[in-house]
Amino acid sequence: MSTLRGIDHLVIAVNDLSAARDRFSRFGFCTTPLGRQPWGTANHIVQFPGHFIELVGVLDPKKLVPMSDEHFSFSAHNDQFLRRREGMSMLVLSTEDARADADEWRARGLHVHEPVHWSRKATLPDGSENTVAFTLTFVTNPLMPEIAFFSCQQHNPEAFWKPEYQAHENGATGVSSVILIADQPARHRAFFSSLVDGAPIDEQADALSIHTARGVIQVQTPQLFATGRPGAKLRDDTEGAVFMAAGVDVPDLGRVAACLEDSAVVFSRSHSAIQVASDQCCGLRLEFHQSRR
Secondary structure, eight states, rough: OOOOOOOOOOEOOSHHHHHHHHHHHHHTTTOOEEOOOOOSEEEEEEEEEEEEEEEESSSEEEGGOOOOOOOOHHHHHHHHHTOOOOOOOOOOOEOOOHHHHHHHHHTTTTTEEEEEEEEEEETTTOEEEEEEEEEEEEEEOOOOOOEEEEEEEOHHHHHHHGGGGOOOTTTEEEEEEEEOOSGGGGGHHHHHHTTTTOOOEEETTTTEEOOSSSSSEEEEEEHHHTTTOOOOOOSSOSSSSSSEEEEEEEEEEHHHHHHHHTTTOOOEEESSSEEEGGGGHHHHHHEEEEEEO
16 A cells, blocks of 8 residues: 555453443543444444544453454454453554555465454434444464454544544543563564555664554563553563553643542653553553643
């Protein structure tokens, strides 16, 4: 594709959707009403202009779709992830043509699954409903067996994107980064180079930074990740690279601090960021950064 891919959304798998929605509301985010997916999962969304955070949980285990070599199951993947822990289970990239992504990624040697087209009802800010539809192309990597990636093409975007859902009490304007940890970040360069073709990549001994069209994907050693993050919990039961944190841009850190203090959320603060630990945020460390003006 000629257009450089960017971060479309983050998938955070949670055990209790209602509790997760309440948690993010306490952080100062606006969240959408419950969205039911056809394969037994459901979500609440934290929406920003052109991208979002998806809180997803298993609502009806009887409807879960099994995984196969050819067919990647969104519901089975997140169900299996939740059997280990909560947290960020998937990273999603933007696209204008998910089926073309499948061809391109296969040609680059990635493990690509057949595209999936689906739709659901979405509740609009005025309480009415409309249909939103998507085509998804999934990619997996044996070096990252716990997580997955996919591109997401929207077919009725005017029914999905709503300014009312993008007005957050904490002032957040969007996701700026995601961070994975891996013992050897350099081992993942070839995968990300193929996944986000054309993205500039900075490589150091202990980190990779992939600069997408929207947001930076960082792969860091556990030691580097722990630096400057007091109390960061590095799990010892993970396989391969896993997601550990996400960065969110805000215009005013004081506004974020006020939201968190009003809701009795524990956080740490430096001159340039406010950090909410993973045990306070559904298994994913959330880092609010002062956006540049």
